[in-house]
Amino acid sequence: MPSKKDARARAHAAAAASEKTEGITKKKTNDNKTAFTKSIGDMISDKTKGTRVTKKAKVLMNMLALSGNRRITQHAMLLKNERKESTVTADGVTFSLRMLMGPEMAKRAIARGEAAVQNYLSSKAAEV
Secondary structure, eight states: OOOHHHHHHHHHHHHHHHHEETTEEOOOOOHHHHHHHHHHHHHHHHHTTTOOOOHHHHHHHHHHHHHHHHHHHHHHHHHHHHTTOSSOOHHHHHHHHHHHSOHHHHHHHHHHHHHHHHHHHHHHHHHO
16 A cells, blocks of 8 residues: 555656646746735726726735735734734734724724635535
């Protein structure tokens, strides 16, 4: 009976073989980062119908979004350390959002985030 290690090696070899196209290997990209970039670009395009958005503007928006995410994460980690907890909780992230954003923006961001989590969890439950 083949071991798990052999099965993983065969799966890895098959994946590497499928990545080769006409003797040229594809570059591996970070799918999460690419998906995040596309979603921001799509959002800007959707909100500004009839208005062109330059690539530089999209890059700037991307940088601002990543910077905001970094600040929220840092604040949530500080809160976790102050409370001497071992995990970052949803309440900690919510509190961090309220501290870093205005109350109206935080309320909208939290509502959208909770809706996204519920949608994700329901899709995962449907798959199983």
